[in-house]
Amino acid sequence: MELADTLRKRLEDFSRNVLFEQSRSPPFAGENDKRVLSSLHLQMSLYFNMWFFPLWWISESVMLHLKYPALPDYYKFILVTVLILMTLIEAIRLFLGYAGNLQEKVPELAGFWLLSILLQLPLILFQLLNEAILIQPLERGVHIVLAMFILTQALSGFVALRDMVRHTQSQFHLRQPLLGGMKEIR
Structure with a gap:
């Protein structure tokens, strides 16, 4: 009985001190702000796209090989x-x-977003909508799936990029008075 009470007391102390420590005092929004800005939706879409892309490439290569003689x-x-x-x-x-x-880097995410919108989306739409290239049913299916991945990633990438830029901007504005005060002291 006494062992159970001491064990319960230690677990309560542990949970109060370690697990709920952050709930007692509000976090400082400065350098100690460790919010995760990565987008789970974007990461899941990237993960599934990474596994789907080889299937797309194989089916596209086989279909191109089959219809190659009939094309202009x-x-x-x-x-x-x-x-x-x-x-x-x-x-x-x-x-x-x-x-x-994953690394919450704005330039890389911006490059990803620009490649998605400016290059991949027009190329996949060309392959999906141009009937003169003799689109086969398998091609149409895999192009639709890849187009959905690209659209989903473009939207969730935009949201993630916007959030990261806002966070970086707020971090810059929080440090701005400190830098201004240092100039006045000199």
Whole structure:
């Protein structure tokens, strides 16, 4: 009985002192602010996209090989170029997305977002909507899934980027009076 009471008292002390320490005093919004700014939605979308992209690449390569003889020469060149560009851009884009989101780095996340909006989205929409390239049913399916990944990542990447920029801006404004006061002392 006495052992159970001492054990209960130690657990209560532990939970009060360690687990609920932050709830007693409000956190200082300055240098001790350790909020996580990474976006879970963006990270999940990047993770699933990383596993889906090889499937997309294989199906796109096989479909291009099958329909290659039936395509006009200019579309042969365009589709091979688009496949190579999308492969390179997607590898860079996923790397920047991971680094920018997990490490909470604004430049990497901005680069990810720009690559998504300015390059990947137009290229996938070209492949999805241009009927002259003889779109096969498998291609249409994998293009729709990749387009949904890119749109989801563009939206959640924008929100994550906005939050990180606002946080960085508030950190800068919190440090601004300190720097101004130091100039007056000199």
